[in-house]
Amino acid sequence: MHIVHDSAAEFARVLAQAHPTARSYVTVGVFDGVHRGHQQLVTSMVKAAHSTHNVAVAINFDPHPATALGYEPPPLLTTAEERAGLLAALRLDVLVVLPFTPTTAHTPATAFVEAMMRDLRLAELWGGPDFALGYRREGDVPFLRRLGAERGFTVRIVVPLVWEGKVVSSSRVRAALRAGDIPQAMGCLGRPYRLADTVVHGDGRGHDIGVPTANISPPPGRLIPSGGIYVCLAHTEHLGMHPAVVNIGTRPTFARNGLVIEAHLLDFHGDLYGQVLALDFIARLRDERAFPTPDALVEQIHEDIAQARAVLGSSRAADEAG
Numbered sequence: 031m032h033i034v035h036d037s038a039a040e041f042a043r044v045l046a047q048a049h050p051t052a053r054s055y056v057t058v059g060v061f062d063g064v065h066r067g068h069q070q071l072v073t074s075m076v077k078a079a080h081s082t083h084n085v086a087v088a089i090n091f092d093p094h095p096a097t098a099l100g101y102e103p104p105p106l107l108t109t110a111e112e113r114a115g116l117l118a119a120l121r122l123d124v125l126v127v128l129p130f131t132p133t134t135a136h137t138p139a140t141a142f143v144e145a146m147m148r149d150l151r152l153a154e155l156w157g158g159p160d161f162a163l164g165y166r167r168e169g170d171v172p173f174l175r176r177l178g179a180e181r182g183f184t185v186r187i188v189v190p191l192v193w194e195g196k197v198v199s200s201s202r203v204r205a206a207l208r209a210g211d212i213p214q215a216m217g218c219l220g221r222p223y224r225l226a227d228t229v230v231h232g233d234g235r236g237h238d239i240g241v242p243t244a245n246i247s248p249p250p251g252r253l254i255p256s257g258g259i260y261v262c263l264a265h266t267e268h269l270g271m272h273p274a275v276v277n278i279g280t281r282p283t284f285a286r287n288g289l290v291i292e293a294h295l296l297d298f299h300g301d302l303y304g305q306v307l308a309l310d311f312i313a314r315l316r317d318e319r320a321f322p323t324p325d326a327l328v329e330q331i332h333e334d335i336a337q338a339r340a341v342l343g344s345s346r347a348a349d350e351a352g
Contacts (some may be wrong), residue, residue: 079123086121091128093298094130140164155178258316
């Protein structure tokens, strides 16, 4: 997949770098999380484009448009780099990472379409029923269909994906994670929710009580699941994958202030400092709570570890049966 990304450029210059080799089928959006609804849209577009020997292009806004519009953006489910990787797996030909600036926000819908026609050789524009682009979302579906009839492109609307009676959306994933509902988040994403960052030094409390942990501090603006104890699969670039018990919270037993994300990797002995640690959230075990003594906490941690092994064992068995 060819990725076009110039954080200093405005949209016309960025689109001009795409150089598609044929006419383009294009979709536009934030695609935060690249959930199953996004996957359905992009996969359908890619299949249609490739069946007609055209190219499939996604225009991805970064940062979130709310930033340029003066609103507080929602906490993000993915970084721009993570979105690029997830979209690449869907066989896109070109990903245009478009800086969403105040200039972008004030671009008329017609000008946006003209740029896509000129630089992307637009043949079809794909989106959901609520799709709109341009200044104050003036380019809604009826507007774009009229413009397409005049300029020679088609607008294709994909019916939103419904799972368990509700439309799959980024906001639904956020609500699930804020509630600690990991099965709901996984069902919408089609994969575990992931947090990843470089392991940093903590205060050594886990090592002192015989349960060493690796601490990460995700980038600002990322969505952190609700506080509690989780079962995760921990991935490192050089040391492979390990089951893990992860605490998100304030460690009330030790009266620590501030949020921590600390992972105890099972069956692991080694130094993770400075390495990127990715945590895939599989299940939530319990709320974080204060214990009367450190020994009582350690006893509970060992119960959490046993439960984590059982959860991951049953998950593996279910995967193999499926």
